[in-house]
Amino acid sequence: MLHIDIDVLRTIGLNNLTAGHLAALDTTPTMRPMRIAAIHGEWMTVHDGHADRQARALPRLLSALADDEDALAVGDWVAVDDLDGEHWIALRAAPLTQVARRANDGRRQVLASNIDTALLVMGLDLDFNLRRLERYIAVVQSADIAPVVVLTKADIATEVDEKVAEVQRRLPAGIAVLAINGLSGAAAAALQPWLGAGQTLCLLGASGTGKSTLTNTLTAALNDAPGTGVQETSVTRKGDGRGRHTTTARSLHRCTGGACIVDTPGLRTWRPDADEKTLAATFDDIADLAQHCQFRDCQHGLEPGCAVRAGADPDRLANYHKLLRDARRGAQTPLDRIAERAKWKVIVKSAQRRQREKGR
Numbered sequence: 001m002l003h004i005d006i007d008v009l010r011t012i013g014l015n016n017l018t019a020g021h022l023a024a025l026d027t028t029p030t031m032r033p034m035r036i037a038a039i040h041g042e043w044m045t046v047h048d049g050h051a052d053r054q055a056r057a058l059p060r061l062l063s064a065l066a067d068d069e070d071a072l073a074v075g076d077w078v079a080v081d082d083l084d085g086e087h088w089i090a091l092r093a094a095p096l097t098q099v100a101r102r103a104n105d106g107r108r109q110v111l112a113s114n115i116d117t118a119l120l121v122m123g124l125d126l127d128f129n130l131r132r133l134e135r136y137i138a139v140v141q142s143a144d145i146a147p148v149v150v151l152t153k154a155d156i157a158t159e160v161d162e163k164v165a166e167v168q169r170r171l172p173a174g175i176a177v178l179a180i181n182g183l184s185g186a187a188a189a190a191l192q193p194w195l196g197a198g199q200t201l202c203l204l205g206a207s208g209t210g211k212s213t214l215t216n217t218l219t220a221a222l223n224d225a226p227g228t229g230v231q232e233t234s235v236t237r238k239g240d241g242r243g244r245h246t247t248t249a250r251s252l253h254r255c256t257g258g259a260c261i262v263d264t265p266g267l268r269t270w271r272p273d274a275d276e277k278t279l280a281a282t283f284d285d286i287a288d289l290a291q292h293c294q295f296r297d298c299q300h301g302l303e304p305g306c307a308v309r310a311g312a313d314p315d316r317l318a319n320y321h322k323l324l325r326d327a328r329r330g331a332q333t334p335l336d337r338i339a340e341r342a343k344w345k346v347i348v349k350s351a352q353r354r355q356r357e358k359g360r
């Protein structure tokens, strides 16, 4: 079985559940547990809790994953073997959570793995937009990741308390809402409950909302303390053993308190790979109300006796319907979309023909 030094690996986000998945791997004695910290094409940066190194994945692992529309991603726990002085990722532990999206060509793309909490970053100033926030919550919850709403720029915004109350009113109870100044160390203290050792976070939000600022604040104390063996730089330079050098922006950062932040391209403004049903489940307040609608199959449109229209925030309901439409569209493959367009062409043409026939 894999030798797992919990105390060392906890500093790069190992928790009891992921340790269990690592331990379940069918490993050989020469393999060691590591976490993927960055991916740059064929080469990946893997970290063992002490240092990082460059590795490639064994072709049979890559093809087994590809068969399931799956892939390695930053945050994955893997078993690494040394063969002829080179590092090879041999096995991957089943991820607890996986962040994926559909590319334009319909392919499933995995952005990150094993994320516990997503900080949904929204500025209290210009960017304030409840619909976007609801979309992020749906995205995050449908991937089994816990959302925490982080309202930034509390130091420069007006009516902070009113806006916090507005967000709390709109969202289901149980979702934490914090107002912070991302530039201040106090932000790390406010987020302490989600920054414990063994936790992995990501930040989601529109451009300019303060994601980088907050990431810097949460990782600052470590960067200020060189020589402790735990400081992170965002860029590493490593040889691959053949004299070739790659410069890699690392995507896994360590925070004070022992948590990790995954910040990889595409993740910051990720759109969901979620079906309609999963998405609907994240609006459980609407589902609860819907039980009291007069009609079983009420679409909460113009039906009489609709409890959802009577009870839910109208903008939240409109946003819910929009997200469902998006999910439906996302679930279609390119072929489905062509078939759908062809079907509509036929319907429109026959309607036009009927019109002409009536006109005669």
Ligand SMILES: Nc1nc2c(ncn2[C@@H]2O[C@H](COP(=O)(O)OP(=O)(O)OP(=O)(O)O)[C@@H](O)[C@H]2O)c(=O)[nH]1
Pocket: 152, 153, 154, 155, 156, 180, 181, 182, 183, 205, 206, 207, 208, 209, 210, 211, 212, 213, 214, 268
């Ligand atoms: N006063 C104040 N300024 C902030 C706060 N958070 C971010 N800023 C400023 O807002 C600007 C944008 O912040 P960034 O951290 O770059 O935003 P980002 O979300 O990473 O943006 P992208 O990289 O485009 O996705 C910067 O000038 C920050 O200094 C805050 O809480 N208070």
Ligand SMILES: [Zn+2]
Pocket: 290, 293, 294, 298, 299, 300, 301, 303, 305, 306, 307, 308, 309
């Ligand atoms: Zn209804």
